[in-house]
Amino acid sequence: MHPVSVEQIAAWDPDIIILGGDAGVFDPAAVQWAGLRAVRAGRIYRNPAGVFPWDRYGIEYPLQLLWTAQILYPDRFARVDMKEETIRFYKDFFEYDLSASDAARILAAKGPGGAP
Numbered sequence: 001m002h003p004v005s006v007e008q009i010a011a012w013d014p015d016i017i018i019l020g021g022d023a024g025v026f027d028p029a030a031v032q033w034a035g036l037r038a039v040r041a042g043r044i045y046r047n048p049a050g051v052f053p054w055d056r057y058g059i060e061y062p063l064q065l066l067w068t069a070q071i072l073y074p075d076r077f078a079r080v081d082m083k084e085e086t087i088r089f090y091k092d093f094f095e096y097d098l099s100a101s102d103a104a105r106i107l108a109a110k111g112p113g114g115a116p
Contacts, residue, residue: 006032006033009036010032010035010036013036013037014036014037014038015037015038015041015043016038016043016044016045016071016072017036017038017039017043017044017045018045018046018047018055018068018071019044019045019046019047020046020047020053020055021046021047021048021049021053021054021055021109022049022053022109023046026044026046028044045071046108046109047064047067047109048060048063048064048067048086048106048107048108048109049106049109049110050063050086050090050106051094053109054067059093060089062089063082063085063086063089066080066082066085067082067107070082082107083100083103083104083107084103086098086103086106086107087099087100087103090103
């Protein structure tokens with residue numbers, strides 16, 4: 001939630017980059033990004049966005065934690081099906097029958113209506 005410069009990100013050279021769902025276009029081939037460890041490993045992710053962006057401490061924050069755990073520790077969370085978890089969460093907390101395609105949109109950070 002704090003803006004950082006390209007130079008700062010280059011100095012950190014992170015293993016993983018998680019972009020906000022509304023972070024705009026990210027071009028991993030751009031010269032300022034191409035050398036980063038996360039880009040070389042293909043470990044660039046975009047936060048899901050449902051009723052609210054998951055990284056904004058809203059009601060969907062428990063899903064954010066589970067999604068992030070799966071990104072950071074894929075072996076430990078290999079059996080977690082985020083699409084099913086999202087569908088179940090919407091049923092339990094919103095009393096809404098979320099479709100599998102809407103869950104996939106949310107997980108792709110396109111929101112429930114498909115908007116980027």
